[in-house]
Amino acid sequence: MAGxxxxxxxxxxxxxxxxxxxxxxxxxxxxPRTPACPLARGELTVDDLPAGSSVRDCPVVGRVVTHDGAGxxxxxxxxxxxxxxxxxxxxxxxxxxxxxxxxxxxxxxxxRAEAVxxxxxxxxxxxxxxxxxxxGRKEYGTYEWFLGDGRLPGGISRxxxxxxxxxxVATITASRNDCGLDDRVAARARYLxxxxxxxxxxxxTRCMRPxxxxxxxxxxxxxxxxxxxxxxxxxxxxxxxxELLEADVRFNTHDYAFTDGPSGACTRAYDLRSxxxxxxxxxxxxxxxxxGHENLTMFASSFACSTSxxxxxxxxxxxxxxxx
Ligand SMILES: [Zn+2]
Numbered sequence: 001m002a003g004x005x006x007x008x009x010x011x012x013x014x015x016x017x018x019x020x021x022x023x024x025x026x027x028x029x030x031x032p033r034t035p036a037c038p039l040a041r042g043e044l045t046v047d048d049l050p051a052g053s054s055v056r057d058c059p060v061v062g063r064v065v066t067h068d069g070a071g072x073x074x075x076x077x078x079x080x081x082x083x084x085x086x087x088x089x090x091x092x093x094x095x096x097x098x099x100x101x102x103x104x105x106x107x108x109x110x111x112r113a114e115a116v117x118x119x120x121x122x123x124x125x126x127x128x129x130x131x132x133x134x135x136g137r138k139e140y141g142t143y144e145w146f147l148g149d150g151r152l153p154g155g156i157s158r159x160x161x162x163x164x165x166x167x168x169v170a171t172i173t174a175s176r177n178d179c180g181l182d183d184r185v186a187a188r189a190r191y192l193x194x195x196x197x198x199x200x201x202x203x204x205t206r207c208m209r210p211x212x213x214x215x216x217x218x219x220x221x222x223x224x225x226x227x228x229x230x231x232x233x234x235x236x237x238x239x240x241x242x243e244l245l246e247a248d249v250r251f252n253t254h255d256y257a258f259t260d261g262p263s264g265a266c267t268r269a270y271d272l273r274s275x276x277x278x279x280x281x282x283x284x285x286x287x288x289x290x291x292g293h294e295n296l297t298m299f300a301s302s303f304a305c306s307t308s309x310x311x312x313x314x315x316x317x318x319x320x321x322x323x324x
Pocket of ligand 1: 084085282288
């Protein structure tokens, strides 16, 4: 599942963990530990359903598995689901669960990048930082998305939200940047309409059963999460990055304030377009640039009162070029 990695270091831990898991299984020469069935009711942790478990031995499709403040409903065989959560303190919470066609469960974990206060000044400038990480999936066709018809943050109209989200998505598909890098990214997207369907994300930052519609909406994600993207994918027929099936995005308007244009008086509101551009990066297969890359759009920053993530840095563009 681990994607190709950029020149930076973020995310290499995912590859290392998968490799370690594979080697452990091979070297020890035993079948991986299987969970006791029936499993306890309620949520499971990744330890309750360890890598190597089979959804054929244990009926867990649709059950929620949690890790590090986020969660995923176990998908159907042949599907991968990933959660990427942007938190107020700048720490990244995310992991990926794959169920292979034969029913075997595996995970990829994000390397934990703790936010360091004031480190933005020490990090390379956005156009001087080539770091990126990819999530091992991409949109092969056109990303067609809907806008939820629910309540929007105060002062932001639905037309404004649509424009902000469309621009954010277009910043990714056209790899817009202030670094003078030309657009060589062949990603495509189309806004369809508003919908009464909801993003398949619950109030505790958990990706639930996908409904086939990619929806951007607002709601409650629990106190830690400012915005969350959930992506479902399956192996691509020709190999390479997995093929995106659905990607939903939710903004936590229950616990955080958003603005479409931070003013000088801004103290804690999140710039809707900056957060949306970061989330659109996830939709199109980018993972977080880790600690030390605080000025890139794909750093898991909180973007409070800052519009800097509205445009891409060098690493963000290079990551998209590696996929598209
Ligand atoms: Zn993120």
